[in-house]
Amino acid sequence: MTRKVVLSVIHGPRWGGIHGIAELIAAPLQLAGVHMVIAVPDEFPDVDVTRLEVAGAEVRKLSLGRFRKSRNPFVVLTSLFGFFPTVLGLRRLIRKVDADVVQVNGLHHLHAAIAGKLSGVPVIWQFHSDQQPRWVRKLCLPLVRRWADAVMLAGEGLDRALGLAPDFHPEMSVFTTPVDTVRCSPDPDKRATARSQMNVTDEDIVIGAIGSKGPNKNHGELIALMRHFKGDDRRVKLRIFGPSEPAHLDWYMTQVTKPAEEAGLLADGTVAFHDQVKDVSVPINGFDIFCLPSRGEGSSLVLAEAMACEVPVVANAVGGIPKTVIDGENGFLNQTRSLPELIQHVEKLVDDAELRSTLGKQGRQFVLAHRSVESCAAATIGVCSRLTGATLPDENHRNEEPLRLNNTSER
Incomplete structure (x- = not known):
């Protein structure tokens, strides 16, 4: 050969x-x-x-x-x-x-x-x-x-x-x-482990994000999203996983961490930040909704991994994402990349467990067929x-x- x-x-x-x-x-x-x-x-x-x-x-x-x-x-x-x-x-x-x-x-x-x-x-x-x-x-x-x-x-x-x-x-x-669709698949044991590590209960609805902590991943938009849910009784939480970027430590503190703190989202456990993990399928299984509000992407590996785990996704329509997320069929696309549209999509999923399950299953089928x-x-x-x-x-x-x-x- x-x-x-x-x-x-x-x-x-x-x-x-x-x-x-x-x-x-x-x-x-x-x-x-x-x-x-x-x-x-x-x-x-x-x-x-x-x-x-x-x-x-x-x-x-x-x-x-x-x-x-x-x-x-x-x-x-x-x-x-x-x-x-x-x-x-x-x-x-x-x-x-x-x-x-x-x-x-x-x-x-x-x-x-x-x-x-x-x-x-x-x-x-x-x-x-x-x-x-x-x-x-x-x-x-x-x-x-x-x-x-x-x-x-x-x-x-x-x-x-x-x-x-x-x-x-x-x-x-x-x-x-x-996508490794064996490792990235729905797993009740991983879900239990992840939710324990994230300090959330079965009643909480967890929005998750995974990515480097820099400007491109646009995590500040997720903090603004959580301000919308603050004070209501739907028990919505946000967990962000990923490595810090040395060149953007000050930026992330100013634009993401400090606004979350000032809004009281850290003190009450509504928002928490976690370091990078070796196996992303563990925290993904603990999420109820996966959000990717990036300013730029290719086709995004972690987005497809979330879909493979049957977690419904909401993502900005950037790069090759519109070829992966078919709006309303296997997830939601934020076509305008705006906060109001992001809130609209997330609220639909927060309020409808059956919709979360349907989009999650269709997301996995898409990944099995195309990734x-x-x-x-x-x-x-x-x-x-x-x-x-x-x-x-x-x-x-x-x-x-x-x-x-x-x-x-x-x-």
């Missing part, structure tokens, strides 16, 4: 959706003759390195610089000074692992693309969300067009959210973020085959092809 090596560069210093995708597809790729090597920053936790290695990936730590949104001149200068050392480090790693393909994760992470082009290795550029500011898109998209040998989008609709024309790139396709690990792995396998000219003879994936966007995108 022809063996090909894909070097996937993930700049994030903490576990996130991209790592979760890699964890799920590493084994299927290996079966198809694609060995995944994942480059992570030096500060990436060893426990998460082990998690990826157990899944079948090879993990290499190195000094990975990244561009960060900050008004702090020191942070900006550190990003700039670390750019070329990162490119050189990635070039050395490309040679060391004998990479056949380099995978860039994120629109603005240019380092791996430059390293791949300088090394004469094909570059797959993956876009995972539409949260980047317009000026970043304007700066980076021409570079993607020039340097990428293939572009992969995490979910249908992301091309439109990013403003990409149908002919943006000749090798542009969609992959769906996969398989095999289809996501097949998308990567297909692109690697075309870029390297290799035949990757895995019978399980031979007929699986990514959705090609060129000449098929509806505008």
Whole structure:
């Protein structure tokens, strides 16, 4: 069997959706003759390195610089000074692992693309969300067009959210973020554990959110939502899980934590914040409603994981979310991204247990039909085959092809 090596560069210093995708597809790729090597920053936790290695990936730590949104001149200068050392480090790693393909994760992470082009290795550029500011898109998209040998989008609709024309790139396709539907499934034991840890009763209706504590996840909107429920007798609670973002600690305190405290939502246990958890299916099972009021997303792994656990979802209509949440059928879409519409959708679910159950079950059926690990792995396998000219003879994936966007995108 022809063996090909894909070097996937993930700049994030903490576990996130991209790592979760890699964890799920590493084994299927290996079966198809694609060995995944994942480059992570030096500060990436060893426990998460082990998690990826157990899944079948090879993990290499190195000094990975990244561009960060900050008004702090020191942070900006550190990003700039670390750019070329990162490119050189990635070039050395490309040679060391004998990479056949380099995978860039994120629109603005240019380092791996430059390293791949300088090394004469094909570059797959993956876009995972539409949260980047317009000026970043304007700066980076021409570079993607020039340097990428293939572009992969995490979910249908992301091309439109990013403003990409149908002919943006000749090798542009969609992959769906996969879900482990065995781990992420309705589980009464996990529900009991989670609700005990969250200090809520069976009578409470728990709205849950999971995501990094920064501006993009828009948790301040959830605090405003809870002000609406304060003082009524429906026993609505909010529990937010996720890691803190060092660059946004002050922002989160000012925009999210302090308003919750000033409204008396922390003192009475209506709102509580929790750290990141290894297995998100545990807190998800403890939720009655999952909310994702993000300013930008791709297709969102954690949203699909909530749906797989039969938890009804309410999400902003951003990025590829409208291709996952079918409004009124398997969840609710906040089309206007406004607080009044968010309140309207959540109130419907709070007041109707049967509706929560129906939307939850339909959400799981959607995920079972559209978010398989095999289809996501097949998308990567297909692109690697075309870029390297290799035949990757895995019978399980031979007929699986990514959705090609060129000449098929509806505008």
